[in-house]
Structures are given as C-alpha cells and as structure tokens.
Amino acid sequence: MKKVLITGATGDVGTHLSRELAQKYKLRLSDKRPIKAANFMKADITKMADCVRITKGMDAIVHLGGYSVEGPWESILQANIIGCYNVFEAARRNRVKRIVFPTSNHATGFYRRDQTIDHRVYPKPDSRYGVSKVFGEALGSLYADKYGMEMYMVRIGNVNPAPLDKRRLSIWISPRDIAQLVSIGIDHPGIKFEIVYGVSGNKRSWYDNSNAARLGYRPQDDSEPYAQEIMAKEKPSDNAIAEVHQGGIFCTAEDVPNPAAPKRKTRKK
Ligand code: 15L
Numbered sequence: 001m002k003k004v005l006i007t008g009a010t011g012d013v014g015t016h017l018s019r020e021l022a023q024k025y026k027l028r029l030s031d032k033r034p035i036k037a038a039n040f041m042k043a044d045i046t047k048m049a050d051c052v053r054i055t056k057g058m059d060a061i062v063h064l065g066g067y068s069v070e071g072p073w074e075s076i077l078q079a080n081i082i083g084c085y086n087v088f089e090a091a092r093r094n095r096v097k098r099i100v101f102p103t104s105n106h107a108t109g110f111y112r113r114d115q116t117i118d119h120r121v122y123p124k125p126d127s128r129y130g131v132s133k134v135f136g137e138a139l140g141s142l143y144a145d146k147y148g149m150e151m152y153m154v155r156i157g158n159v160n161p162a163p164l165d166k167r168r169l170s171i172w173i174s175p176r177d178i179a180q181l182v183s184i185g186i187d188h189p190g191i192k193f194e195i196v197y198g199v200s201g202n203k204r205s206w207y208d209n210s211n212a213a214r215l216g217y218r219p220q221d222d223s224e225p226y227a228q229e230i231m232a233k234e235k236p237s238d239n240a241i242a243e244v245h246q247g248g249i250f251c252t253a254e255d256v257p258n259p260a261a262p263k264r265k266t267r268k269k
Contacts, residue, residue, distance in 0.1 A: 008065030020179035045083035051090035060098040070127040080132035100185035106130035109247020118208040126247030144193040152185035156198035
C-alpha cells in the first residue's frame with residue numbers, strides 16, 4: 001500500500017478524501033487543527049521544519065492545506081504561497097516525487113461562462129486566492145522540470161455531496177469522483193506535469209476535461225438531476241460581473257466567507 005500524506009486533512013475536501021481513500025492507501029493526515037486519530041500529525045505548513053517532518057517517508061502527497069477562499073492577502077501569503085513552497089520543497093528534500101495539488105477553478109475564474117476551457121488555457125485568476133493557486137501550479141511546473149518531480153494539478157470546482165447553486169451545477173464534483181481523480185494522480189505511472197479539472201461529468205460543465213479522460217478519469221456523477229430544483233430556488237442577481245464569469249462572486253468580492261474558519265459561538269438568550 002502506498003503511503004500518502006494529506007495536508008489540510010480536517011477541512012471540507014480533506015475530510016471527504018480521508019474517508020474515501022482510507023481503504024486504498026496508508027494515509028498520514030495532517031493539519032494545524034488537531035483531530036484524534038492514530039495516523040494524525042499536527043503541523044503548521046508556514047514552518048519548513050514541520051513540513052520536513054510530515055513529508056518524511058511518504059510515497060505521495062495530496063497537498064490540500066491552505067486558505068481556501070478569497071480573503072486578506074497576509075493570510076493567503078502565509079498559507080498558500082509560503083505554505084505551498086514549504087510543502088513542495090520539503091517533499092523534494094525528502095525525495096517524495098509525486099504531489100497531487102488541488103488548485104482551483106478560481107485560477108481560471110475570469111473566463112466567461114459562455115467559453116469552454118481546457119487544461120491548456122493561460123490562467124485568468126479571479127482573486128488573490130486564485131493568484132495563489134496559479135503560484136502553486138507554476139511552482140509545480142518548476143519542480144517537475146528542474147527536479148524531475150511528478151506534479152498533478154487538479155483545478156477543483158466544488159466538492160460536495162450535492163451541488164449548491166446554479167454556478168456549482170457547472171463545477172460540482174461528488175466525493176467519489178474527486179476520490180477517483182485524486183487516485184489517478186497518485187497511481188498513474190509516468191506523470192510529469194498535468195492539469196485536470198476537478199469536476200464530475202456535468203452536462204453544464206464549462207470545461208473540456210479531455211486531459212483527465214486521457215489519464216483514465218470516468219466520472220460517475222452529473223449535476224443535472226439536481227438542476228431543476230436548484231434553478232427553481234436560484235435568486236436573481238444584480239452582480240453582472242459575477243454572473244458572466246466562471247468564478248462568480250470571487251470576481252468581485254474582497255472576502256468570501258471561509259468555511260474553514262472557527263465557528264463563533266452564539267449565546268442562547
Ligand atoms: C474553491 O476553490 C474553494 O476552496 C471552495 O471553498 C469553494 O468556494 C469553491 O472554490 C467554489 O468555487 O465553489
């Protein structure tokens with residue numbers, strides 16, 4: 001069984017992947033927020049020493065740790081630029097060749113919704129967060145070319161048991177489909193540097209995901225069965241820029257609520 005590190009393992013996507021991949025690999029889970037699990041190692045990815053410690057002895061890394069939405073530059077800089085550099089560099093030092101890097105649809109969020117884009121388009125980030133994901137893709141490319149590492153970039157749409165709204169009907173990916181796509185990234189022989197889109201086989205997709213198909217991805221899900229109900233609930237929006245572009249509100253917002261932020265306790269009256 002391959003030994004696989006998942007950083008950011010307590011986050012949304014990390015929780016789905018830890019569950020879905022638990023039988024297939026010997027997982028090491030890591031995050032800055034501790035959880036009770038025998039295979040867990042607490043780490044702060046902004047510290048190189050922590051990254052060297054958690055990547056030691058691994059066959060592959062799924063690097064999910066980071067700031068997962070648009071937000072303050074300082075938070076993004078620490079978690080997604082410095083943190084990403086530390087994890088890739090620690091992997092190189094520990095001779096871990098294979099990295100699966102979940103980048104994001106927000107690396108290309110300023111493409112219009114009436115366009116179909118593939119893995120070869122140049123990035124059009126829609127936010128500081130999107131820029132940080134482009135940084136990760138570029139760093140992956142450098143480490144593949146310069147150090148012979150094997151880099152698999154998944155531009156994830158939105159991982160959820162069911163799509164949430166109109167925009168997510170186009171970018172939704174189910175937990176079992178993201179697990180399949182990430183497994184390809186861990187196991188496919190001969191990967192040098194690849195970009196794929198992390199979406200299910202959605203009829204309304206904005207992506208030509210033929211690169212993922214070439215590598216063997218056969219999505220099992222499609223958002224279409226949810227479409228009627230979601231479209232009936234969708235409220236009209238006066239944000240024309242968000243409506244026209246694939247990244248939605250990331251194209252205009254300075255802050256998007258962070259699902260990973262600690263929940264504030266509300267006192268009962
Ligand atoms: C992302 O990249 C985020 O990590 C996730 O929380 C969602 O906001 C998703 O994009 C999205 O576009 O829905």
